[in-house]
Amino acid sequence: MAMTVHVDIVSAEEEIFSGLASMVFAPGVMGELGIMPRHTPLLTRLKPGEVRLINTEGEEESFYVSGGVLEIQPHTITILSDTAHRAKDLDEAAALEAKHQAEQKLQDQSSEFDYAQAQTELAEAMAQLQAIQKMRKKLGR
């Protein structure tokens, strides 16, 4: 039997593959990597693309990753796949959006807090109304 290496492909939201392989191909940022068992430790980022591996039966399996990180240890290969497409400017935009929301919520006093206040006011008004109705009933009798 050919030499094998343990391969784990995971994304933040699920496990994609876990098992043995005799060879792995992955799209590194510096170019395509072909990894055999007992490769020297290596850490690289991945480009969006196809990860292929040859499993113990000699069949080829392929998975799509939208970027991520690849770690190689002599006996294990770990692929941390991203679930989102990311680029520096996209991350920047998301961060700005989060900040913007925080500022807006601070200025906008009419949101969540007012809602709670309105609810208590409504409850008070309802209680008053009920009291008035009760009194009216008593007087009407």
Add this chain to the structure above:
Amino acid sequence: MAVGKEIRTKIKSVKSTQKITRAMEMVAASKMRKAQERMAAARPYAQKIRNVIGHLAHAHPEYKHPYLQDREVKAGVGFIIISSDRGLCGGLNSNLFKATVRAMREWNDKGVKIELCTIGAKANGFFKRLGGNVVAQISHVGDAPQISNLIGVVKVMLDAYDEGRIDRLFVVYNELVNTMTQRPNVEQLLPVHGVDDPQLKHHWDYIYEPDAKDVLNGLLMRYIESLVYQGVVENLSSEQAARMVAMKSASDNAGDLIGELQLVYNKARQAAITQELSEIVAGAAAV
């Protein structure tokens, strides 16, 4: 019959409330199962990335990343607070906020500034009222949160760390101990610590492509994001569990209330019948 009209209406209203709480209980139960599955699905990634970081701590890279270096707290600390979006889940959120405020006070006494990042509408509302310095917030991530929702808020805090505005970063969320118990948990994110793999003691280092700084940056950013994501999904399961328990006790209480009211109603009705009968008998005797 005019007897106990008020009691009957009251019973009806309690019954309809009970119907609602019971429905909410069942919805929470089914959502909790899904949330727990999601938690389990996220676990392999967190474990693998922790392994990699553990290896990294033992490697001897030519470049030391600031996230891996312990530094003194001078400027401030940051908190990422994960709460639910909705209420009606018992003391879940208020316990969490109490724990957070306690942790914040400790740092405040030392005279450092605090920057907050809130995930979830409840945390946002609470810390705004409290007058905290909320620098980033996101709410309504839904029942199926995705890491892409969280990238922005996490990046704001990481930038604050990079710029030296904060020297520590914590995440606060409810840990699901079991269905009955949820515990507020304050965990340190930055600087990264507590990852260890004793198997790799000898002197070695990775080959980095394209270079150490770039790769480590990407890796550590993903690590922090995955920890925050874990917090979010765990908090979500806690929320559903807490809501299920709260709604169950609400339904039970409604049941007790209905029982008591029913008793009062029956007594009143019986008394009215007895009175009517005795009136008839007395009337017949008088004739």
